[in-house]
Amino acid sequence: MRQTKQGSAEKLLRAAIDLISVKGYNGVTTEEIASAADLSEKTLFRHFGSKQNLLESALERFQYAEEMRMLFNEQLVWEVETDLLAISRKYHDIMNRDRKLIQIAIKDEVHIPGFKERRLQHPRQLLTFLTDYFITMSEKGKITCSNPTMQAFTFMMAQYGAFINDLEAGGNYPGIELEQFIQENVNIFVRSLTIEKEL
Numbered sequence: 590m591r592q593t594k595q596g597s598a599e600k601l602l603r604a605a606i607d608l609i610s611v612k613g614y615n616g617v618t619t620e621e622i623a624s625a626a627d628l629s630e631k632t633l634f635r636h637f638g639s640k641q642n643l644l645e646s647a648l649e650r651f652q653y654a655e656e657m658r659m660l661f662n663e664q665l666v667w668e669v670e671t672d673l674l675a676i677s678r679k680y681h682d683i684m685n686r687d688r689k690l691i692q693i694a695i696k697d698e699v700h701i702p703g704f705k706e707r708r709l710q711h712p713r714q715l716l717t718f719l720t721d722y723f724i725t726m727s728e729k730g731k732i733t734c735s736n737p738t739m740q741a742f743t744f745m746m747a748q749y750g751a752f753i754n755d756l757e758a759g760g761n762y763p764g765i766e767l768e769q770f771i772q773e774n775v776n777i778f779v780r781s782l783t784i785e786k787e788l
Contacts, residue, residue, distance in 0.1 A: 598636045600626040602647045609644065610689035614697035619643075647690060648707055653683040654714040661718045669732055669782060672722070673775045677748055680715075681767060684752045691752075712749075716741055723782075732782040740782070747774050 604626035608617045619640050623630040637643040660679050665672045684691065694708050719741035727734035734740060751770050754761055 597626075597628055597632055598646075600628060601633055601636060601643060605640075605643050606647055606689045606693065609697065610692045614640075614644065614693065644693070645704070645707060648694075648704070653680070653687070654711040656683055657715050657718060661722065665722070667726065667729065667731070669726060670775060670779045673744070673778060674771065676719070677771045677775060680748050681752060681771065685755075712745065716745060719744060726782075733784075734782060744774075744778055747778075 601622060605617075605622045608622055608625055617640075619633050620630050622640070622643070623633045626633075633643065637646060657676075657679065660676065664675060694704070697704075716738070720738045723732065723734045723737035723741055726732045727737065751767065751774075755767065
């Protein structure tokens with residue numbers, strides 16, 4: 590019985606994300622979401638209580654802070670190029686997996702009380718992880734880091750900008766592939782963090 594309940598909740602979450610990413614938060618009813626999930630509207634309300642709670646549950650479940658925490662805690666090798674490549678690739682894997690949810694956030698967060706603040710918890714945590722990483726790498730003598738928070742923010746925003754370009758159009762810059770961007774961005778960033786150390 591428990592698996593059936595979990596399965597119903599999962600179907601409702603995915604149906605909501607699919608529909609709202611296309612039609613907008615205000616353009617979709619709970620009845621439509623339930624119908625798309627092959628469930629009753631009563632089941633939706635039993636699981637989530639409201640459309641807003643359903644969307645907030647989707648946000649908490651499919652965003653990336655915990656996965657990034659695991660990467661920083663378990664997978665880094667404390668070599669700046671290798672680590673930044675791993676961080677960047679993981680970020681894009683997660684963001685592309687959750688691209689429909691990101692579309693919802695961009696289009697509809699002003700209509701949903703508290704949604705923006707919940708969404709921003711994840712990038713803010715990533716900024717903390719990256720800042721701490723740069724501080725530790727500087728303490729280890731592996732990079733020169735004059736402003737770790739701003740350098741972490743700069744790295745994050747480059748990744749986010751590349752994702753948004755791909756999300757909105759993809760073809761704005763023909764011939765530039767995501768992996769090519771990741772490698773060049775990391776290469777430039779590594780040089781900026783190690784140039785003074787080499788001198």
